[in-house]
Amino acid sequence: MKKGAMAAKKTIAIIASTEQKTSTIVNKFLMENYRLLLLEKEPNQLNELSAEIKLKHPSLEFEIVNCLKDGCWEADIIILDVSCGEQKEVAELIKDVATQKPVISFSDHENIELENLLKHSRVVTVVNAGGMNESSLCGKDRDALIEVSEILKNVKQSIPQ
Amino acid sequence: MYELLYKKISELISISEEEFDVCKTLFVPKKLRKRQYLLQEGDVCKYNTFVSKGLLRSYTIDNKGTEHILQFAFEGWWIGDIYSFLTEQPSNFNIEALEDCELLLITKSSMDTLLEKVPKFERYFRILIQNNLIATQRRLMGTLSETAEEKYTNLVNNFPGCLQRVPQHMIASYLGITRETLSRIRGQMASRK
Numbered sequence: 305m306k307k308g309a310m311a312a313k314k315t316i317a318i319i320a321s322t323e324q325k326t327s328t329i330v331n332k333f334l335m336e337n338y339r340l341l342l343l344e345k346e347p348n349q350l351n352e353l354s355a356e357i358k359l360k361h362p363s364l365e366f367e368i369v370n371c372l373k374d375g376c377w378e379a380d381i382i383i384l385d386v387s388c389g390e391q392k393e394v395a396e397l398i399k400d401v402a403t404q405k406p407v408i409s410f411s412d413h414e415n416i417e418l419e420n421l422l423k424h425s426r427v428v429t430v431v432n433a434g435g436m437n438e439s440s441l442c443g444k445d446r447d448a449l450i451e452v453s454e455i456l457k458n459v460k461q462s463i464p465q
Numbered sequence: 466m467y468e469l470l471y472k473k474i475s476e477l478i479s480i481s482e483e484e485f486d487v488c489k490t491l492f493v494p495k496k497l498r499k500r501q502y503l504l505q506e507g508d509v510c511k512y513n514t515f516v517s518k519g520l521l522r523s524y525t526i527d528n529k530g531t532e533h534i535l536q537f538a539f540e541g542w543w544i545g546d547i548y549s550f551l552t553e554q555p556s557n558f559n560i561e562a563l564e565d566c567e568l569l570l571i572t573k574s575s576m577d578t579l580l581e582k583v584p585k586f587e588r589y590f591r592i593l594i595q596n597n598l599i600a601t602q603r604r605l606m607g608t609l610s611e612t613a614e615e616k617y618t619n620l621v622n623n624f625p626g627c628l629q630r631v632p633q634h635m636i637a638s639y640l641g642i643t644r645e646t647l648s649r650i651r652g653q654m655a656s657r658k
Contacts, residue, residue, distance in 0.1 A: 312502040377567075378496040400466065404493040404575065424490040447574075 313365070317341040317379030319372060319394060321386045327353050329383055330366070337458075340366035343375040377401040381455070382425075383408045384418070395421035406448040408455075414442035428452045466494055469517050470569055473541050477592050484583045491575040497521075497566040503544075504560040510549035512570035516542050519566025520630055523558045524638070534639040537563075537631060539624070543593060563631065608641060616640045617650050 316338050320326040326342055330353070344350045350368050357364060369375035376382050376398040382405055386394055395418065402425045409415045415429040426448035430439045439456065443449050467489055474480055474488075493512070497503060503521065504510050514521075516538050523544055524534040535558065538544035549556035550573060571579070580586050607616055617640060621628065627636065637647040 312505045312508055374496070377494055378498075380495070401494045403490060404572075 313337060313339045314380040315339045315341060315378055316381045316383060317343055317369075317375045318383045319343045319345075319375075319386060319398075320384075321390060323350055323353050325385050326350060327356070329385060330357065338365075340364065341369050341375045341379060342366060343372050344368060344370050345372065372397050373401055376405075379405065381406045381408065381451075385410050388417070391418060392421060398422075399425070406445075406451055408452055419444065430456070466517060466567065467492075467569070469541055470515055473515075474589055478585050478589045480583075480585065484585070487582050488579060488586070491571060491579050493570040493572075495568045495570050497562045497568060499562050499565050501562050502559060503562065503568070504546065504556055504558060506557055506559050507555050508549075509553050510546040510556045510558075511572055513543060513545040513547075513550055513573075513576065514538075514560075515569040515571075516540055516544065517567040517569055519562060519564045519568075521560055521562050521566060522631075522635065523560045525557050525559070532638055533641075534635060537624070537627065537639065539626065539630075543597075547597075563635075613640065613642045613646050614650055614653075616642070617647065617654075 314337075318326055318329050318340060320329060330340065330342065342350050342353065347370055354366075354368050357366060369378075372394065382398070382402055384391070384394065384407055399422055402422055405425055407418070407422055407425045407427045408430060409418050409427065410430050410432060412431060413429070414431065415427060418429075419427045426443065426445035428441055428443035428445070428448050430452070431442055432439050441449050441452055441456075443452075467485075470488075470492075471480075471485055474485070480488075492515075497519070503512075503514060504523075506526070518540055520540075521538045521544055522534055523536050523538070523546070524532050526532055536544065544560060546556040546558045546560075548554065549558075576590075580590075607619065611619070620636070620640065631639075633647060634644050637644045640647070642650075
């Protein structure tokens with residue numbers, strides 16, 4: 305470790321209903337200053353995506369993890385893109401290890417249900433009004449809103465225009 | 466996840482289940498793998514960290530690239546950079562996991578909330594700070610006045626598990642001696658037995 309080295313890398317855990325949704329999120333959050341944990345609910349669910357990432361983005365630090373709780377335990381930030389029906393089950397699995405962590409969800413309105421399911425997490429909903437460049441953020445925790453806003457700002461900078 | 470924290474808190478203050486439930490909601494549970502960093506030089510230390518499982522070290526690197534280890538943190542210990550934590554200034558320290566760890570992190574604002582909601586934690590953190598001051602004073606005096614053999618003997622007596630868990634070169638760095646000196650001391654002590 306040399307003097308003046310970069311800040312410690314944060315870890316983002318991504319839980320999504322389908323491999324396609326995970327792929328969409330990975331491509332949105334494609335940044336080399338984060339370490340990504342892609343959480344799969346079923347074994348081998350993300351094999352194709354893993355191969356694709358290694359091919360297209362060899363410098364991206366990521367790992368496939370098949371335990372939602374362990375992955376969220378390691379994570380500093382959690383991204384959740386699951387259906388309403390799955391939300392309760394997932395929240396129950398991760399709530400003990402998501403305490404005080406920013407949990408990002410995507411919706412067309414503030415995700416009050418998730419805020420109630422993860423009472424001690426810092427839930428931020430990315431409300432997509434019309435494409436990624438027009439998102440707004442909803443949530444009760446000011447620091448989490450600032451942190452997620454910074455992440456999204458870096459996303460816009462990293463995507464070629 | 467919280468059993469050891471509860472045990473350590475209960476050694477210093479009497480705490481009810483309800484009060485501990487409040488405490489639990491304010492900590493960030495974090496798993497850190499061996500060789501990952503909790504804090505790197507230049508970051509602001511946002512968390513004070515309780516070690517539920519595993520082992521970490523905090524160290525600085527001087528201009529010649531030499532590492533200087535300030536402390537190790539075993540299960541049941543706290544670790545952080547108190548200067549950076551309280552002032553929100555960049556830290557000079559690196560905190561690295563020497564084993565896979567399970568940690569409980571608390572921010573300054575969560576700590577303030579905890580003290581407000583459960584005032585008896587003022588006593589708990591006051592005792593922690595007192596103990597830290599005593600340990601720091603003893604370490605400073607040891608550095609100034611003890612021989613290499615005395616430093617090594619005190620380390621082994623106070624932290625018997627460290628020889629098995631901490632690499633030799635890190636023990637030497639912590640004691641402020643060379644690896645060769647450490648090997649010589651260990652050899653001499655082994656031959657006396």
